[in-house]
Amino acid sequence: MGTENHSEVDTAAAPFARSGKDKLLDAQGLTKRFGDILANDAVDLTINKGEIHALLGENGAGKSTLVKMFYGSLEPDGGEIWWDGQKVAIDNPAAARELGIGMVFQHFSLFEALNVVENIALALPNPGNMKDLAKRIETVSREYGLPLNPSDIVADLPVGIRQRIEIVRCLLQEPRLIIMDEPTSVLTPQEADQLFLTLQRLASEGCAVLYISHRLEEVQRICHHATILRHGQVVNECDPTKETPATLASMMVGAEVIAVNAAAQKPAIGDVRLGLNRLSAPAATPFATALNNISLELRAGEVVAIAGVAGNGQGELFDAISGEMRVAPDMIRLDGAPCGAKGINWRRKKNAAFVPEERLGHGAVPGMKLSQNIVLTRHSTGDKLVNGGMVSTANAGEMEQRIKKAFDVRMSHDDPEARSLSGGNLQKFVVGRELDRQPGVLVINQPTWGVDAGAAALIRQAIIDLARSGSAVLVISQDLDEIFEIADKIAVISRGYLSEPEPAADMTRERVGLLMAGGAETQGEVA
Amino acid sequence: MRIELVKRKEHSELMSLMSPLIAVGLTALSAAIIFAISGVNPALGLYKFFIEPLTEQWSLEATIEKATPLILIGCGLAVCYLSNNWNIGAEGQFVVGAMFGSILPVVFPSFENSLTLPLMLISGVIGGALWAMIPALLKTRFNTNEILTSLMLVYVAGLLLDYLVRGPWRDPDGFNFPESRIFSDAATLPDVFGGMMSLATPITIIIALVLALVLAKTIKGFEIRVMGESPRAGSFAGFSAKRLTIFSFALAGGLAGLAGTMVVSGSLNQLLPSISPGYGFTAIIVAFLGRLNPIGIIIAGFVLALSYIGGEGVQSGLGVSNKIASVIQGLLLFYVLACDTLILYRIRMVSRRAANPAGEVSHV
Numbered sequence: 001m002g003t004e005n006h007s008e009v010d011t012a013a014a015p016f017a018r019s020g021k022d023k024l025l026d027a028q029g030l031t032k033r034f035g036d037i038l039a040n041d042a043v044d045l046t047i048n049k050g051e052i053h054a055l056l057g058e059n060g061a062g063k064s065t066l067v068k069m070f071y072g073s074l075e076p077d078g079g080e081i082w083w084d085g086q087k088v089a090i091d092n093p094a095a096a097r098e099l100g101i102g103m104v105f106q107h108f109s110l111f112e113a114l115n116v117v118e119n120i121a122l123a124l125p126n127p128g129n130m131k132d133l134a135k136r137i138e139t140v141s142r143e144y145g146l147p148l149n150p151s152d153i154v155a156d157l158p159v160g161i162r163q164r165i166e167i168v169r170c171l172l173q174e175p176r177l178i179i180m181d182e183p184t185s186v187l188t189p190q191e192a193d194q195l196f197l198t199l200q201r202l203a204s205e206g207c208a209v210l211y212i213s214h215r216l217e218e219v220q221r222i223c224h225h226a227t228i229l230r231h232g233q234v235v236n237e238c239d240p241t242k243e244t245p246a247t248l249a250s251m252m253v254g255a256e257v258i259a260v261n262a263a264a265q266k267p268a269i270g271d272v273r274l275g276l277n278r279l280s281a282p283a284a285t286p287f288a289t290a291l292n293n294i295s296l297e298l299r300a301g302e303v304v305a306i307a308g309v310a311g312n313g314q315g316e317l318f319d320a321i322s323g324e325m326r327v328a329p330d331m332i333r334l335d336g337a338p339c340g341a342k343g344i345n346w347r348r349k350k351n352a353a354f355v356p357e358e359r360l361g362h363g364a365v366p367g368m369k370l371s372q373n374i375v376l377t378r379h380s381t382g383d384k385l386v387n388g389g390m391v392s393t394a395n396a397g398e399m400e401q402r403i404k405k406a407f408d409v410r411m412s413h414d415d416p417e418a419r420s421l422s423g424g425n426l427q428k429f430v431v432g433r434e435l436d437r438q439p440g441v442l443v444i445n446q447p448t449w450g451v452d453a454g455a456a457a458l459i460r461q462a463i464i465d466l467a468r469s470g471s472a473v474l475v476i477s478q479d480l481d482e483i484f485e486i487a488d489k490i491a492v493i494s495r496g497y498l499s500e501p502e503p504a505a506d507m508t509r510e511r512v513g514l515l516m517a518g519g520a521e522t523q524g525e526v527a
Numbered sequence: 528m529r530i531e532l533v534k535r536k537e538h539s540e541l542m543s544l545m546s547p548l549i550a551v552g553l554t555a556l557s558a559a560i561i562f563a564i565s566g567v568n569p570a571l572g573l574y575k576f577f578i579e580p581l582t583e584q585w586s587l588e589a590t591i592e593k594a595t596p597l598i599l600i601g602c603g604l605a606v607c608y609l610s611n612n613w614n615i616g617a618e619g620q621f622v623v624g625a626m627f628g629s630i631l632p633v634v635f636p637s638f639e640n641s642l643t644l645p646l647m648l649i650s651g652v653i654g655g656a657l658w659a660m661i662p663a664l665l666k667t668r669f670n671t672n673e674i675l676t677s678l679m680l681v682y683v684a685g686l687l688l689d690y691l692v693r694g695p696w697r698d699p700d701g702f703n704f705p706e707s708r709i710f711s712d713a714a715t716l717p718d719v720f721g722g723m724m725s726l727a728t729p730i731t732i733i734i735a736l737v738l739a740l741v742l743a744k745t746i747k748g749f750e751i752r753v754m755g756e757s758p759r760a761g762s763f764a765g766f767s768a769k770r771l772t773i774f775s776f777a778l779a780g781g782l783a784g785l786a787g788t789m790v791v792s793g794s795l796n797q798l799l800p801s802i803s804p805g806y807g808f809t810a811i812i813v814a815f816l817g818r819l820n821p822i823g824i825i826i827a828g829f830v831l832a833l834s835y836i837g838g839e840g841v842q843s844g845l846g847v848s849n850k851i852a853s854v855i856q857g858l859l860l861f862y863v864l865a866c867d868t869l870i871l872y873r874i875r876m877v878s879r880r881a882a883n884p885a886g887e888v889s890h891v
Contacts, residue, residue, distance in 0.1 A: 034533070075877075322763070323765075324762050324763060343765050344762075344763065344764075344765045345765035348765075354763075356763060358759070361757045361759055361760060362757075362759045362760055362763055363760070363763065364760065365752075365753055365756050365757045365760045366756070366757065367538060367756050368752070368753070368756070372749070375746075375749060376753065376760060376763070376764045377763065377764060379746055379749070379764065380765065386746045389745045389746055389747065390744050390745055390746070391744060391745065391746055391748075391749055416537060417536075417537040417538065419536070419537070420536040420537045
């Protein structure tokens with residue numbers, strides 16, 4: 001790992017002539033319907049041997065549905081799949097694996113309490129002797145540059161290594177096609193580079209890769225061919241190396257995506273609105289992260305972003321700042337007032353607002369209407385939603401209309417249950433609910449996670465506008481593109497330590513990557 | 528052919544209403560089969576069980592009498608279940624409430640005035656709530672499973688009652704029978720509406736209506752529903768799960784205790800070793816059949832009360848064991864929970880791909 005790998009990847013990604021001769025998988029007219037929704041509408045897709053094939057599209061474009069049909073977990077309603085020149089019916093994942101199709105999921109299906117070899121054995125049809133399997137894991141993983149220690153317990157391993165387990169599990173079955181769903185969303189830039197090397201090695205051996213991602217720069221770097229889905233249909237095919245991220249994005253969205261610009265307006269920096277002073281908290285469960293001596297000053301007018309790989313204490317930090325987890329009073333100050341031991345509504349009354357990472361089940365109750373979900377966070381902020389203990393449905397409904405208009409929340413009928421909204425629309429609603437208050441301090445965790453490009457641009461612009469109007473905004477994000485787009489200062493969280501925030505202009509991806517990989521920790525320990 | 532459950536985007540209003548009705552229908556169908564197996568004409572059995580109790584004044588009165596505690600306990604349990612607190616011990620809270628409510632008429636029989644009844648009812652509420660506090664505190668303090676602790680305390684309460692009526696509280700003039708002294712008139716709930724029902728019934732209906740309002744309109748009701756559906760979102764709203772656990776157990780225990788006191792004061796008029804035909808357990812079915820909604824619970828309470836009277840009816844009239852009442856109650860709960868699946872899912876039939884190699888569209 002390191003920067004020298006980077007250049008190697010770049011050169012190796014030379015465009016690969018697309019030849020129609022060696023078709024590995026050929027899907028024709030694949031159709032899948034869910035109720036009234038046509039998730040895939042006569043999709044044609046051809047993957048050649050040894051090709052890294054990108055599947056692009058916004059959320060809800062039908063990417064997952066399509067690959068689930070390839071992996072046998074969904075049955076197509078129409079169309080044909082040809083594999084190596086033969087028409088096949090892939091009835092279940094076992095049949096897919098038998099053909100040589102492997103899949104690495106976005107959300108890992110590993111048992112944390114078991115070790116590496118046990119986890120892999122569970123997924124293999126005939127794992128055989130554990131000792132032999134451990135040896136095979138060691139050999140295969142080393143061969144592909146993904147070294148694993150078979151006896152490590154999964155709970156102790158960082159996310160990047162967990163993904164390796166999934167990939168090695170796939171490789172042990174000697175696949176001819178590997179499907180990867182958003183593989184880099186949990187990796188540091190250096191870990192991602194390592195993954196790209198592995199993928200290129202696989203491709204050079206003739207194994208095909210179907211690569212689902214919304215990170216267009218990556219797709220450009222490593223993919224030989226791209227198929228773009230929109231509303232369940234193939235709208236375009238292209239050679240991504242000949243496109244720019246902007247042209248790829250507009251193909252996906254079907255329109256120009258407005259670029260968000262933070263640098264255009266110079267922030268007028270004011271007083272400290274949120275202060276963290278040696279914030280520490282023990283891990284609440286064996287799988288949680290402890291917070292260690294985190295100090296940060298968030299001033300009026302600026303956006304400070306905290307970068308980091310998932311599971312490094314972001315959730316715990318958010319809970320401490322929001323008041324869902326209590327700490328010592330002086331560790332957190334809002335406009336100078338100590339509030340570490342106060343509840344979330346006390347902090348809301350002090351004009352702070354919070355948007356958690358999980359929109360469904362944390363930021364919103366799935367089975368409740370949007371108007372009721374407004375009451376959820378605003379029942380005690382003086383918005384006349386509760387009068388004498390009674391909830392005012394009328395006022396909540398009015399507010400729902402206002403937020404819907406201001407943030408372009410699209411819904412099939414008025415005031416639906418939160419769970420029926422698409423991810424992007426629900427996120428616009430959850431963010432809009434808080435921005436509607438014009439909060440003095442906004443803390444937002446993963447503002448555009450899993451959100452389509454159009455909604456993401458709207459949310460990012462709203463965050464910047466809020467800061468420029470004199471509020472202080474803290475953004476916790478795993479998306480480096482997003483961070484560089486909106487942040488004035490960047491800090492990195494690693495294993496519960498936070499690095500010193502530095503002006504975004506002075507930061508590079510490499511430096512952020514090094515801090516993610518442990519630099520923040522050493523810096524934090526010294527502090 | 529394969530049956531698939533397909534998730535709906537939103538819950539179905541129609542199915543929320545239909546699910547208990549479908550469940551009642553399926554229960555009647557199963558009951559008919561059981562009657563047929565026992566050698567009884569199914570139509571006659573169903574008539575005796577479900578219809579006949581409604582045709583005569585005495586059995587109608589008995590149905591109302593049995594429905595009252597079921598509704599009151601069911602309302603309290605609904606608050607627990609809505610907020611994700613699995614209180615299975617209402618039977619014990621009912622018994623302890625009855626014991627607390629009986630302190631005045633049994634230990635201080637000479638205290639007879641207009642305060643006697645109100646004080647009895649209040650102590651019944653306190654008794655039930657205190658008993659419910661044990662599993663609630665164990666849950667909030669030590670994270671114990673409230674299903675186990677509340678259930679086990681049912682048997683403790685039963686033995687406690689048994690000890691009292693056989694020991695210290697035995698009627699000195701009762702020829703050594705295990706029962707307390709008969710309550711004085713001042714300690715007896717009066718009958719209302721020309722003797723149709725005791726005062727317990729209107730009290731219960733009023734409490735159910737107030738609770739319906741609280742659940743539907745107030746911020747407390749909102750808190751209860753949020754906590755039940757997603758505790759994480761509840762804590763984001765600033766609600767405390769622990770406080771709500773204490774609150775809902777106290778409410779359910781208090782209402783069960785009130786029901787217990789009203790049963791001993793209104794119908795039995797004394798403490799006996801056994802004062803409940805399983806009201807606290809049957810009320811669990813009442814709560815679910817009533818959609819955890821107090822108005823629905825009023826209706827469900829009558830349906831389940833019918834099964835007690837109907838069970839006695841088929842035993843005396845047709846010679847079928849009255850255990851059939853428990854069987855039918857169990858079937859009903861089973862069907863209600865099964866049919867609730869339809870609120871968030873719909874059923875569709877899928878033909879296997881092998882059956883239509885032409886690949887024709889097979890969705891519904």
